[in-house]
Amino acid sequence: MVQKYYESDADPRILDGRTIAVIGYGSQGRGQALNLRDSGCRVIIGLRPGNSWQRASEDGFEVYPVAEAARRADVVQILLPDENQAAVYRAEISPNLKENTCLMFSHGFNIHYGQIVPPPTVDVVMVAPKGPGHMVRRMYEEGKGVPALIAVQQDATGDAHAIALAYARGIGATRAVVLETTFAEETETDLFGEQAVLCGGVTSLIKAGFETLVNAGYAPEMAYLEVLHEMKLIVDLIYEGGFTKMRDSISNTAQYGDLTRGPRVIGPEAYAAMEEILEEIQSGEFAREWMLENLVNRPVFNALTKADEEHLIEQVGAEIRRFMPQFQK
């Protein structure tokens, strides 16, 4: 059984007197830093000059160049893009890491694939929220939390696990649940989830459904409401009470179509593709491809992003959100 932790399992006092440097102030950096501060932790931010620096200052944080933040910190949480972490670590963090610092990540990529190799004198831990950074903040403000995974790769001080748990409490994760894992398990399951199901799988499924309806002559607005807008309403029910709650809420006709037709869409070929994607993650092939893509300024990433931004579904969606009052701020 996976070990689970809640609020009472974490002792926030282990962070008393320790300075947490959150390196990066994007999706996760901002969400985690604000939550930690509201939980009573001492937080500083490490950045390069630019938009994030400006935003963190406006939010009232002390902001320093990465090297200086690392020098001042007892806990260094690296929330830079995965593809930048190794270069910034080598140039700015590693030379300033004190002995007994707790080096922290929210995704295991750089440790698991050997891009960052910390010295044996520091703790190496992970606190990985299982949700987007903006939701980490929103749920915390609502008195709830996004679940998180914790892992200890290296325990130089004997405090690594307690610090990870207290940090998870500080960002609100113990209000939901915190699960114990390893860097390997988190990295491989996270990459698989975002590629095959959550991001890649879902957008491909929606696009395929939308294109099938539009190519058959139905109005793009109809197709959009059917396969994209309603997706959230259906997924909300699955999130709240599983397939059973969702099926309790839909018509019997929909349920029969769901049970008999769904497996034809996600059939043996889809399973084979998922296995292949998982193997590319496990073998390091995906990691190598992504690192090399960045070295040549992301030609594939940029071309595919542009094509999807220009897809009809995005134009129709923007138009529909304009004429639906609930989307107006």
Ligand SMILES: NC(=O)C1=CN([C@@H]2O[C@H](COP(=O)(O)OP(=O)(O)OC[C@H]3O[C@@H](n4cnc5c(N)ncnc54)[C@H](OP(=O)(O)O)[C@@H]3O)[C@@H](O)[C@H]2O)C=CC1
């Ligand atoms: N996005 C998410 O919800 C999740 C992310 N994670 C993990 O969290 C980590 C952070 O990801 P995410 O929050 O998406 O990152 P973002 O891209 O949202 O933010 C990155 C931040 O790093 C800063 N930055 C980038 N390069 C540098 C640099 N060379 N020196 C200093 N600062 C720099 C950016 O500032 P600037 O404005 O200057 O570019 C920005 O503030 C990753 O490990 C990711 O896998 C884990 C779970 C979910």
Ligand SMILES: CC[C@](O)(C(C)=O)C(=O)O
């Ligand atoms: C699903 C994407 C994610 O893994 C996440 C928000 O949890 C990410 O890395 O951004």
